[in-house]
Amino acid sequence: CNIGFKEATEGCCGSTLLNAAIFVKNQHACPNAYDYIFWDSFHPTEKAYNIVVDKLFQTTMQY
Secondary structure (H helix, E strand, C coil): CCCCCCECCCCCCCCCCCCCHHHCCCCCCCCCHHHECECCCCCECHHHHHHHHHHHHHHHCCC
16 A cells, blocks of 8 residues: 655665764754655654554554
């Protein structure tokens, strides 16, 4: 199923080996964060979290 992400292999911010925002000083979020699954190598974007939480509630609220 297509859930609207354009980038699934790189993070929105961070440019070091780990692609982690905490290692980059004065880093700003990319202007198209909605297209990314991850902010950095570890943290999902708000859109990704919303999809996970929506699916979780849809599954658990059936019982």
